[in-house]
Amino acid sequence: MSKSTVCVGVVGAGAISDIYFENMIHRFDNLRVKTVCAGHLESAQRKAEQYGICAATLEEMLEDPEIELVVNLTPAHAHYGIIKAALEHGKHIYTEKTLTDDLQKSKELVSLAEEKGLYLGSAPETFLGGALQYAAKVIKEGLIGEINSFSISANRNNDMLLDAYAYMRQPGGGIVCDYGVYYATALVTLLGSVKRVGSIVRTPYPTHVNTMPGNPLNGQVMETPNESEVSAVVQMANGITGTFHINADSIFADQAFFYIYGTKGILILPDPNQFAGPVRLLPQPEEFWKHTDPVTLWESEEGEVNLRGIGPSEMAETILHGTPYRPTARLACHVHEVLTAMLSGGEDGAFIDVFSEADLPDEYVRS
Secondary structure, three states: OOOOOEEEEEEOOOOOHHHHHHHHHHOOOOEEEEEEEOOOHHHHHHHHHHHOOEEOOHHHHHHOOOOOEEEEOOOHHHHHHHHHHHHHOOOEEEEOOOOOOOHHHHHHHHHHHHHHOOOEEEOOOHHHOHHHHHHHHHHHOOOOOOEEEEEEEEEOEHHHHHHHOHHHHOOOOOHHHHOHHHHHHHHHHHHOOEEEEEEEEEOOOOEEEOOOOOOOOOOOEEEOOOOOEEEEEEEEOOOOEEEEEEEOEOOOOOOOEEEEEEOOEEEEEOOOOOOOOOEEEEEOOOOOOOOOOOEEEEOOOOOOOOOOOHHHHHHHHHHHHOOOOOOEHHHHHHHHHHHHHHHHHHHHOOEEEOOOOOOOOOOOOOO
């Protein structure tokens, strides 16, 4: 009798973990979550009691022969050691974004996983949601004609985020890697690999006063060395070129702007930080002087709001049945190189070549 589930151990018990636990336990039936570990055993014990699973140390989890897949939900600066240890113990591993906080470390882990014949995958997994999958289908079918450019712009509010999330003040927690990774991953999975990037990156507020009520650091000046603004020109390997802009020194309500321009229409995409949202088309009018309004091509179904855990579930399906795996280590490493190139542009606006390629399978878009 063939197996129907893959046994999972989870590393990390922070704020993002609850949606993963909820979905991996109750939504995705090819996963069987057994164990959780965290930096503080007490945190793991609380999460274990909440979800009816076991608490353990990382060493105990990795030594457990029943666990095949590790899901790593720690901040980026902790990824390298955890991923390497899991691979060395013969475990497949799926990690939160980005793959690591250093491109050379990411490349090393990709090579290690391939050497050991293990699956290594990485968030963001939002591109597996219905919205971006439908967008990929529309592009593949040529609905907007020949694509020639794109435009991405988004905002955040670091005044609130830096107070609430300490990892955003640590390596790998700047706006490019923490938030830009969603847009970069969506871009690559829709239009292919990136060839080069020219960017201006700014850190106009290197310190910040914590104003969050009840926070232990309330009233204190915090070091905030990570970048908060990026304006970039991105050229894809196929020649399509567009703009990529994120400002984390703005208001809290994220305004996602993601347009893909074609000869027959403009595709208007929802925020790739989310699984849900409408996919719209601004078509070419029959008579060029007439005004047209965007039409909605696709709307998310109820329940698709947050599908975190779909990445580990797809990995489990690949382990069980050999189906193609899409949030691959090479995709994540390519996106990491693109983000690193943006950061390397610095305040001088230099252009940086990107040498890796994303390995997008032929079966990328699924019906």
